[in-house]
Amino acid sequence: MSMEKIAVIGTGLVGRSWSIVFARAGREVALYDADAAAAGRARSAIAQSLSALRSAGLVADIDAIQARIRPAKSLAEALDGAVHAQEAVTERVEVKREVFRDMDSLAAPETVLASSSSTLPASAFASELAGKRRCLVAHPLNPPHLVPLVELVPAPWTDPEVVRRTKALMASVGQEPITMLKEVPGFIVNRLQVALLNEAFALVEDGCITPEDLDKSITHGLGLRWSVVGPFETIDLNAARGVKHYVEIFGAKFFELLKPRGAPRPWAEQVVQEIDQARRAVLPLAEIPSRQAWRDERLTELAALRAGSSKE
Amino acid sequence: MSMEKIAVIGTGLVGRSWSIVFARAGREVALYDADAAAAGRARSAIAQSLSALRSAGLVADIDAIQARIRPAKSLAEALDGAVHAQEAVTERVEVKREVFRDMDSLAAPETVLASSSSTLPASAFASELAGKRRCLVAHPLNPPHLVPLVELVPAPWTDPEVVRRTKALMASVGQEPITMLKEVPGFIVNRLQVALLNEAFALVEDGCITPEDLDKSITHGLGLRWSVVGPFETIDLNAARGVKHYVEIFGAKFFELLKPRGAPRPWAEQVVQEIDQARRAVLPLAEIPSRQAWRDERLTELAALRAGSSKE
DSSP: OOEEEEEOOSSSHHHHHHHHHHHHOOOEEEOOOSSHHHHHHHHHHHHHHHHHHHHHOOOOHHHHHHHHHOOSSSHHHHHHHHHHEEEOOSHHHHHHHHHHHHHHHSSSSTTTEEEOOOSSGGTTTSSOOGGGGGGGEEEESSSTTTEEEEEEEOOOSSSSHHHHHHHHHHTTHHHEEEEEESSOOOTTTTHHHHHHHHHHHHHHHHHHHHHHHHHIIIIIIIHHHHTOHHHHHHTTTTTTTTHHHHHHHHHHHHHHGGGGGGGGOOOOOHHHHHHHHHHHHHHHHHGGHHHHHHHHHHHHHHHHHHSOOOOO | OOOOOOEOOOEEEEHHHHHHHHHHHHOEEEESSSSSSHHHHHHHHHHHHHHHHHHHTSSSHHHHHHEEEEESHHHHHHHHOOOOEOOOOSOOHHHHHHHHHHHHHHHHHTTTEOOOOOOOOOOGGGGOOGGGGGGEEEEOOTTTTTOOOHHHEETSSSSSHHHHHHHHHHHHHHHHHOOOSSSSSSTTHHHHHHHHHHHHHHHHHHTTHHHHHHHHHHIIIIIHHTTTTHHHHHHHHSSHHHHHHHHHHHHHHHHHHHOOOSSSOOOOOOHHHHHHHHHHHHGGGGGGGHHHHHHHHHHHHHHHHHHHHHOO
């Protein structure tokens, strides 16, 4: 296993999870947070996550993994000798801009600078930098140590070699990188999520289904199948002559479902209230953290299943 | 286990899978097809599916299950003494209308008549029947013995007691029923699927992503998470104060993602071609059946995982 050093900047949920991703794959991780107290607290949270991974049989020697994650006293120390820096600080453009300015001035020229931003493209915070060609977005789904997808979003000026190296790094540590061919707001995942949510809100607003049954339609149906085959492969496998044949049969019917919705409208306050009330009826606010833990246990089981089964 | 008899009408993929759903839960199944040869072929296909379920540890005595599935020589014989009839014939309104007319005239008054239709509401084929109040749609995802969701879609005139009984039956055989509160075209699952597909087609058409990477964004990201928590629960768990708080933070930003798409347009032939070519590059037409088998193996593993883990 390669011991190439990775810098993780920011010790919130995302930064801690990235540390696990890199360290469990044998990389040395320098973990830095401008808030020294936060960096201190990270250690026990990481230990807890590693222990859950061990229980699921996903990792063995968690002490060795933990030993590869070392707190750095300064940003300069974290970046020293790193091949890749993964920024995971607050999602505010002025904060990203400052961190990228500092990273670009401190890191060796060959260090790739990647942001975990879920909404801000690199153009929004790195376009003024001398080293902008080594900057890009590498957006994970939460938490990255359980959900392998990473969206790579280069700015127009990002060096293609930097994209290639980041893709190779992510694949080498067991993540599943996809590469955007241009910067668009919301990237891929959030655009797809919002398209589905928009229809979901409309179906509840129109009184067609309860919020709880809508969620079940995904967890026990569409989402279950989509976790195995993506949306295009799903329809490709559902017609004798593939996706083109499928669209010949169903394309016009599907358009008739979409058409009456017309142009998108903002979500109405009333339907948001209704969904919120339905959620609170099954999950009081105080129980959100324990349900997040439950979700992560299920995701861990799925990760263990995938690790064991014959992946395509 | 209850021995209540179920009639399954139609021995295609859907009808055979329904037979397994009911028979593995201890029900007696009378399997009928107007084409006697098709009914004969069903037996070996069912045996194959049962054998895969046994390999995954999902069922034990497959001979006993198979023995509970008996071919019926006539529709009358299939319906005789059945508490529930599950129609799974061709998706053509004139065929459904004829089968429902025959079922309504032959079945005892207390037999529920459910259609597996994925697009036709009961209003389209049962509204003229004397027994229309016992008719509804119970639409499965394919194949129902691996994907538990069932959409119950009552017509305006369907007896609420019939809906209640069907829901109880589906739950008792291990399916996950959801209930539509009114008939709308596409029901729930296909409406949600189409909303997401529509954005997926647009992202490929706009040159933002390859079809293959788009599928990965779901299988390794969004779909993976949605198989654990539905779309509303996902956002509910992603803000400290739940879904209302989440919409406060992200609602306006999300609307800005949707707005530029404007009113829905039919899918362009060119993008359909592009996706079809991308699919054929990774999966030649001749390999669709083996990939379907691969998908079903993965779904079987997921079913086994869910059967073993602490379900919520």
